[in-house]
Amino acid sequence: MADQPLEKAPQEFKSMLGGTKLASVLASEGALRKAAAKEDLVVAEVAEPSELGFWRLSVMRFLHHRAATVSLVILAIIILAAVIVPIFQGNLFRTQDYTHPYGAPFQFQSRVISLPVGLSVTIPWSDHLFGTDGLGSDELARLIRGGRVSLTVGLLATVGYIIIGGLFGALAGYYGGWIDNALMRLTDVIIAMPFILVVIAVTAAFGGVSLTVLVGVIALLGWFEIGRLMRAQFLVLRESEFVQAARALGASDARIIFRHIVPNSLAPIIVSATLGVSGIILLEAALGFLGLSIPPPEPSWGNMLSDYNDFVLRGQVYLIAFPAGALVLTALCINLVGDGIRDALDPRQR
């Protein structure tokens, strides 16, 4: 019977990946099979890794990429802070404290807190942990609020251009013909243009920039890379055997595209999209830096840096360092996560 390989499998897996949870899952599965074998049922032999499924295995592989995992945690903290903290802060990011403009960061004074039980404790306290900007607004509140804008633009624009690029790429790759030619020529045109200049020209033409305009412009002008990638995937997969099999079974085009090809072409798209998010966040910051992103008083990491001349000449390094640090940290984490995802989804590329 199929007893022996089934019993051995969990140990092999444990030594290979070192995941205890995985081992226990496999052990329970092995026990189940043993029970089935006792009742003399026929158990199909399956190659061990495939029992876990592609996505489970990818997650396991990702978690073994230490830098990527740490980056993911940091990124989660940044995103959670940007989503949750502003809810409780209300208008703090634009409350101006005229008595303390350009307040230095990390200035602690002792503050006595009386507890309800009659005790009182003295703790170090800072009204403005990261100092204040030229108008006396709290820098930390602005930083967190600004993260909201940067991350929203990054994520929404990426989703937008995955949808547009994915759709066009799929159609071009699957059907070929004039739509394919049109896509390729259009991509050639866009690739030869300096992207940021085009975005500046279009956003400047819209006059007042809003979140919608920003996301729309970036998504409409930035989908070409994804489109090409999707097209390349479709060109390969269209001719593959499982698609031929599906076609022979009489599946419709829509079913072949969405059930068979799309799930198999997702891996490079996900990697490219992840790296795209960091690219867009940096692009938004550059636009904000040039004064073409969300208008003040709404802060974004880019437009917090747009008054850099003042800060440089006054030597207020912290007003530059905090938004710049937030920007670089976020972009770095996203890039590392993207790298981790690439290694996890396609281990051959290492």
Next chain:
Amino acid sequence: MTFYVIRRVFIGILLLFFMSAAFFALTRLTPGPPFSTGENPRAHQELVDRRLHNLGLDQPWYQQYPAYLNALVHGNLGDSYVNNVPVTTLLWQRVPNSVLLLGVSLIVSLLIAIPLGVFAATHQYSKVDTTTSVLSYVGISVPSFVLGIFLLLGGAVWLRHVTNGGFYFPLFGMHLNASTTDLGDLVWHMVLPVTSLAILSVAGFSRFMRASMLEVLHQDYVRTAKAKGLPARSVNYKHALRNAILPIVTLVALQTPQFVSGAIITEGIFSWPGMGLLAFQAALTRDYPVILGVVMLVAALTILFNLLADVAYAVVDPRIRY
């Protein structure tokens, strides 16, 4: 080969034509006419209308386009709306400055990145390799304006103590005053912007060079050369490097638009009177002919460089035939 080049040139011209149409439509279809920013808000409406009429801007874009195309074919990019100077004159003033800045930073970055990438690949997983890859990882995550600001900060504030108050590096412009053409002065003014542009390119190029070199080092002919008993230096630099350096040529050619994009911000920060600054100011004032001129120029250069790279590739690598 000749046929291939002719075909490519033809396709390139066609591409430029499409691009001019696309960008023309893009600028004309966006809401808001020119002169709605940067002009006197109390300007008489009739005067504004007359000016729009004189420039032919009161017609829809598909009627304006043939006139533009006709002028373009005759080498005329139109006049700037803002300062009434032919765009070609403006470009002639600004492009050499940009070429100087971008060319020097490109050469500097290649001179650093190629040896770095080669060393990292030949000493894979060594300390230098890991340090390089970590640094280049950070490098590609740093936006150019952040780097520019910190260089400004370093040159302006932190080095102030060295020179007793004055700025150590000149922060703005190309020359101390417009009349000097002193070479030393020019070089001194280029230090910060070139550093800013080069650091970012080094990050990208060295990663690419390392990957390319590693790929070549794992090929059979390199193993054969090693098996023959050739010294490592000869294998690395004579056999491997020659093939590994080829893809860099294409990369540099493909990166032309990105260079210009990076230059827009760097030129802005350091007030370098180049093409990027011109385009940025034009975009803010909706000076369409100038934007279009810069975009067309960059596109033409990109197409030209790609063609040159492909031809150079075929010349250097006899396996490639067109």
